[in-house]
Amino acid sequence: MPIAIGLEGSANKLGVGIILHPTVSRDDSPTSPHDSAHSEDGASPRSSKHASPPVEILANLRHTFVSPPGTGFLPKDTAAHHRRWVVRLVKQAMKQARVQLEDIDCICYTKGPGMGAPLGSVAIAARTLSQLWDKPMVGVNHCVGHIEMGRAITGAENPVVLYVSGGNTQVIAYSAQRYRIFGEALDIAVGNCLDRFARVLNISNDPAPGYNIEQLAKQGRVLLELPYTVKGMDVSFSGILARVEEMARKLEASRTAPTTKQPTVTDMSTKDTTPMGSDAKTSSAAAAAEKKDTTVPTFTEKEDRVMKIAWTCLKSGPPDVDIAKLTKAAGFNTTKTAANTWAVIKKKLLSMGGDGGEGGEAQDAPKTPKAKATPKKRGKKADSDGEDDAEAGAGAEDGSPKRKQRKTPVKKGKKAEQAADEDAAAIKGEDTDEAA
Numbered sequence: 001m002p003i004a005i006g007l008e009g010s011a012n013k014l015g016v017g018i019i020l021h022p023t024v025s026r027d028d029s030p031t032s033p034h035d036s037a038h039s040e041d042g043a044s045p046r047s048s049k050h051a052s053p054p055v056e057i058l059a060n061l062r063h064t065f066v067s068p069p070g071t072g073f074l075p076k077d078t079a080a081h082h083r084r085w086v087v088r089l090v091k092q093a094m095k096q097a098r099v100q101l102e103d104i105d106c107i108c109y110t111k112g113p114g115m116g117a118p119l120g121s122v123a124i125a126a127r128t129l130s131q132l133w134d135k136p137m138v139g140v141n142h143c144v145g146h147i148e149m150g151r152a153i154t155g156a157e158n159p160v161v162l163y164v165s166g167g168n169t170q171v172i173a174y175s176a177q178r179y180r181i182f183g184e185a186l187d188i189a190v191g192n193c194l195d196r197f198a199r200v201l202n203i204s205n206d207p208a209p210g211y212n213i214e215q216l217a218k219q220g221r222v223l224l225e226l227p228y229t230v231k232g233m234d235v236s237f238s239g240i241l242a243r244v245e246e247m248a249r250k251l252e253a254s255r256t257a258p259t260t261k262q263p264t265v266t267d268m269s270t271k272d273t274t275p276m277g278s279d280a281k282t283s284s285a286a287a288a289a290e291k292k293d294t295t296v297p298t299f300t301e302k303e304d305r306v307m308k309i310a311w312t313c314l315k316s317g318p319p320d321v322d323i324a325k326l327t328k329a330a331g332f333n334t335t336k337t338a339a340n341t342w343a344v345i346k347k348k349l350l351s352m353g354g355d356g357g358e359g360g361e362a363q364d365a366p367k368t369p370k371a372k373a374t375p376k377k378r379g380k381k382a383d384s385d386g387e388d389d390a391e392a393g394a395g396a397e398d399g400s401p402k403r404k405q406r407k408t409p410v411k412k413g414k415k416a417e418q419a420a421d422e423d424a425a426a427i428k429g430e431d432t433d434e435a436a
Contacts, residue, residue, distance in 0.1 A: 002105040003058070005093065009082045009122035010114025010142050011166055012073040015062040016089040018097040021055045055152050058097035061089050070202040072195065075117035082121045090129070104135055111139035113167060143168060144179060166191035171233055183233025193237050200241075200248050221333075223302075223341055303345050306330050310342065319346045 001022050008015040065081035067073045094100075109126035112119060130137045147161050161172045169185035188196075191210070198209035203216070224247070227239035299307065306326070313325040323339050332338040 003099060003103050004106050004108050004138070005090070005104055006108035006140070007086065007090075007122050007126050008110045008142075008145070009086070009118045010110045010112070011118065012065040012067075012078050012081075013062055014064075014082045014085055014089065014122070016059070016086070016093045017057065017061070018059040018093050018099060019055050019057055054155070058099065059093040061093050061096065063089060064207065066206045069204045070199055071205075072199060073205075075115050078115065079117035079121040082118055083125075086122065086125045101133055104133065106136045106138050107133070108138045108140050110142050110145065113142055143170075143172070147172065147179065164190050166195065169235065169237075183235070186231070186234050186236045187238040188241065190237060193241050196241055197244055200245050221337065223344055225344065299345070299348065303341070303348075306341055307345055310345070319349060 001020055003018065003020050006015075006017045006019070008017075063081075063085045065073055065078050067077070107126050107130050109123055110119060111123075126137055129135070143163060143165075146163060146165065150156070150161070151159065158174060163170045163172050167189050169189040169191075170181050171183040172179050172181055174180075194210045194213055197203075198205065198213060203209060203212050205212075226243050229236040229239065309330045310319075310321050310326055313322045313329055314320060315322050319342075321342055323335050323342065326332070326342060327335045327338040330338060332341070
């Protein structure tokens with residue numbers, strides 16, 4: 001049974017693993033053309049009834065380069081970290097796996113994609129071991145390595161994969177002898193978005209930004225709406241990061257004690273906003289496939305849980321929910337938090353074309369008498385309203401300026417000047433009487 005040692009260092013995490021992979025005997029090999037990996041119709045070998053024997057993990061060690069909060073990991077510093085630790089990890093892995101040099105059959109390494117300098121340092125280390133031990137090298141695609149690792153652990157034969165990592169967010173499936181991308185992030189991957197989000201809010205990178213963001217999200221009090229877009233099978237997350245950066249600047253500028261109306265660092269977590277789960281991501285892509293170039297509302301894991309509970313807390317009909325009952329059933333701390341969460345869910349439901357709730361009531365509201373009036377009646381009503389306004393203005397205590405603006409017939413010559421003087425004197429006398 002072959003034993004392989006693998007070196008992974010595409011980003012800030014250096015990993016060394018040793019696996020035992022049982023071989024498939026000739027008796028267990030596929031016999032029908034449909035079971036063959038090279039079938040004419042291009043069917044996936046994953047669909048074969050002869051499942052591959054499970055692999056055994058003999059060792060799995062890793063060491064992470066952690067940068068200070070508010071900073072990312074630079075390629076040159078990450079590569080230097082890998083060079084310092086790779087020999088130590090290889091020794092520890094072989095000791096843990098209890099294997100000798102002669103037991104190793106091949107050396108695997110991450111070929112890409114990833115950060116150039118860290119990948120180069122690990123490739124050099126693998127090449128050095130290959131030359132010293134006289135063992136063959138096997139380059140592994142980073143993305144395929146993630147997928148195959150998941151297949152080995154779960155036992156899945158031919159899955160549709162939601163691949164979410166630091167540099168990739170993709171919907172992948174195996175078809176015609178290769179993995180094919182059916183949808184992906186158009187701008188920024190979820191992992192990269194979380195890393196940059198942590199730098200904006202100065203969140204610790206130890207042990208990982210995403211883990212610390214998740215822990216802070218559990219303490220959040222206010223659910224904030226962060227924009228993202230689903231177009232067909234593709235997604236766009238740049239709006240989330242831009243919105244968080246804007247809110248972070250306002251939070252830093254205010255430097256006041258947080259209130260229920262002012263979002264805190266814990267409230268600005270993207271855990272309940274970014275569709276991280278496979279159900280949310282794949283269902284959003286499938287729904288948007290029928291409605292191209294349209295943003296489809298996606299429900300987070302928390303909102304999905306609250307929705308299921310809310311149907312047991314209805315007053316008369318959806319979406320009229322008993323907030324007090326929902327607060328207790330869903331475990332909210334306050335009724336205000338429950339009301340805010342349900343308001344976001346209801347808004348998404350109504351945006352999907354539902355006619356219940358406030359939207360339906362507005363459509364069924366009776367018209368007022370003014371709306372039923374004929375154009376002729378509306379014209380008479382407008383004239384009477386204008387006369388009433390004129391009378392009210394004339395009788396007001398501060399109505400004298402309005403009389404000054406009243407137009408008079410135009411007069412010419414000395415008669416015009418005399419008339420103007422008389423008007424001025426009359427106005428002055430009126431002002432004096434009112435003042436008295």
